[in-house]
Amino acid sequence: xxKIEQNSEALNIQEGKTATLTCxxxxxxxxxxxxxxxxxxxxxxxxxxxxxxEKEKRKERLKVTFDTTLKQSLFHITASQPADSxxxxxxxxxxxxxxxxxxxxTFGKGTHLIIQP
Amino acid sequence: xxxxSQHPSRVICKSGTSVKIECRSLDFQATTMFWYxxxxxxxxxxxxxxxxxxxxxxEQGVExxxxxxxxxxxxxxxxxxTSAHPEDSSFYICSAGTSSSTDTQYFGPGxxxxxx
Numbered sequence: 001x002x003k004i005e006q007n008s009e010a011l012n013i014q015e016g017k018t019a020t021l022t023c024x025x026x027x028x029x030x031x032x033x034x035x036x037x038x039x040x041x042x043x044x045x046x047x048x049x050x051x052x053x054e055k056e057k058r059k060e061r062l063k064v065t066f067d068t069t070l071k072q073s074l075f076h077i078t079a080s081q082p083a084d085s086x087x088x089x090x091x092x093x094x095x096x097x098x099x100x101x102x103x104x105x106t107f108g109k110g111t112h113l114i115i116q117p
Numbered sequence: 118x119x120x121x122s123q124h125p126s127r128v129i130c131k132s133g134t135s136v137k138i139e140c141r142s143l144d145f146q147a148t149t150m151f152w153y154x155x156x157x158x159x160x161x162x163x164x165x166x167x168x169x170x171x172x173x174x175x176e177q178g179v180e181x182x183x184x185x186x187x188x189x190x191x192x193x194x195x196x197x198x199t200s201a202h203p204e205d206s207s208f209y210i211c212s213a214g215t216s217s218s219t220d221t222q223y224f225g226p227g228x229x230x231x232x233x
Contacts (some may be wrong), residue, residue, distance in 0.1 A: 032220055043123075043210045043224035044161070089160065099220060104151045104163040104176075105212075 002027050004090055004108035012114045013080050021075040021111045023090030030092040031099075033073045035064055038087045038110065047088075048075075080115045087112045120144055121213055123225035130201055131233055138196045138228045140211030146191035147213035151222070152184075155208040167194040167211075201232040 003026045013019045023033060032051045036044035050057045050066045050073065057064050063076040077084050087110040093103035120143040130136050140150055148169045153161040165186055166174040173186035183205075185197040194213075198205055208229055212222040 034221070036224075041208075041227070041229070043121075043212075043227045046221050046223065049221055093220070102149050102214070103220070104153075104166050105161075105222060106163070107160040109160045 001094060002030065002092055002106045004092060004106055006088075006090055006108035006111050008111045009109070010112045010114065012116060015080060015082060015115050015117050017080055019077040019080045019084070019113055019115070021088050021090075021113065023073040023075065023108055025071050025073075025092060028095055029068060029071075031097045032092065033064075033066060034091045034105070035062075035073075035075050036089040036091060036107075038089055040087075044089055077113075082115045082117055085113055085115045119223045121211065121223045121225040123209075123211060123228050125228060126226060127229045127231075129231045129233065132202055133200055135197055135199045136201055136230060138198075138209055138211075138230075140194045140196070140213075140225055142192045142213045142223075145213075147194075148191060150188060150194040150211055150213045152186065152194075152196050153210045153212065155210060155227075161210060164196075169194075198230065201230070203232045206230055206232045 005024045007022050034049045035047045038044045048064045050064045061078045065074045089110045090108040091105040122141045124139045150167040152164045154164050155161045163176050164179045167186045167188040169188045169191050175181045188194040208227050210227040212224040214222050
């Protein structure tokens with residue numbers, strides 16, 4: 001099975017700075033990586049999906065990169081705000097990617113991001 | 118769009134009883150839904166894939182006789198925890214993908230199960 005590693009359990013960032021979270025994968029090259037936000041006691045909320053043939057993807061203050069050489073995805077939040085404080089999860093599909101939403105996801109442990117005012 | 122609901126949000130039950138959790142896709146049809154379990158300060162672990170009109174597919178180590186899954190319609194999947202024990206206490210979350218979601222999954226708000 002795929003191993004997803006999010007090296008930082010917790011990350012403290014000053015408001016207004018850019019927060020950068022790391023996701024590394026082993027065992028096989030995934031067709032995509034996804035990033036989710038999870039608040040305490042709630043289900044994950046989808047943020048961004050980046051495919052193996054995409055280097056970078058953006059959505060408002062969010063940016064995700066995918067480096068297949070380093071087997072790594074970076075997730076950036078620019079101009080961070082206290083409201084961005086949450087746990088961020090990296091996820092991908094199992095081996096034998098089926099596509100079309102037919103794959104259950106393997107998640108990393110998440111990084112708890114704290115944006116300090 | 119793409120809203121998934123779960124009911125109940127919290128449930129407390131006695132050891133040995135069974136608990137049913139519902140997962141509904143409110144504004145789309147989902148031929149496939151997924152059930153995850155999350156222990157405190159841990160990540161989500163996929164338990165099973167629920168397929169409309171057919172048997173669920175369980176991940177290794179998940180007891181299919183203990184966690185009964187029924188996907189009777191394109192908008193509803195249920196997870197029944199049978200003969201619950203305290204170690205089954207966890208946060209159970211379902212998800213679904215839309216036909217146009219291209220691999221994106223939409224998660225329900227989760228159900229907190231506490232077995233006394």
